[in-house]
Amino acid sequence: MNKMLLALFVTGSILSTASAWAGKSDQVIMTEAAQKMVTVAEAKKLPDETAVTLSGVIVRKTQKDHFELKDSSGKIGMEVDSDLWRPMGLKAGDKVKVIGEVxxxxxxxxxxxxxxxxxxxxxxxxxxxYNQH
Structure with missing residues (x-):
């Protein structure tokens, strides 16, 4: 009986630790971000993993999956997976609304x-x- 309890405790500990490493799900991020429309300047001051919504214009592609977004308060980099930006043909000059994490x-x-x-x-x-899969 003690061995079974110990096994359950260890398994539970491992699973709870793994879920902490995984971070928030995309659905949780989208729900939280819907309530937090911010400017670029505000986003730069927020803590890590804060869910946000921003809007602006794509300035340029900076790397493989990285773009620069500009609004009236400044510029910020964005990492946009290729399964999102390629189908939409994302390019400089496009007006976008972005949901993601700081x-x-x-x-x-x-x-x-x-x-x-x-x-x-x-x-x-x-x-x-366009959503991540």
Whole structure:
């Protein structure tokens, strides 16, 4: 009986630790971000893993899956997985709305890890959304 309890305790500890490493699910991030529309300047001051929504214009692609977003308060880097940006043909000049997490990297600039992105289509005020799978 004691061995069974010990096994259950160890298994539970491992599973709870693994879920802590995994971070928030995309659904949780989207739910939290819906309540936190911020500017670029505000996002740069927020703690790591804060869910946010931002909007602005793509300035440029900086690396393979990295872009720079600009709004009236400044610029910030974004990591956008290729399964999001490629189907939408994301490029400089596109007006976008971004949902993601603040990512504070030691020794590097704060950026946004994107889980959902919407692109304004033809100035029609219609957004086309792209989600991570």
């Amino acid at each position: 990512d504070t990297n030691t020794g590097q600039a704060t950026d946004i890890d994107v889980v959902q992105i919407g692109k304004m289509e033809n100035q029609s005020d219609k957004w086309t959304w």
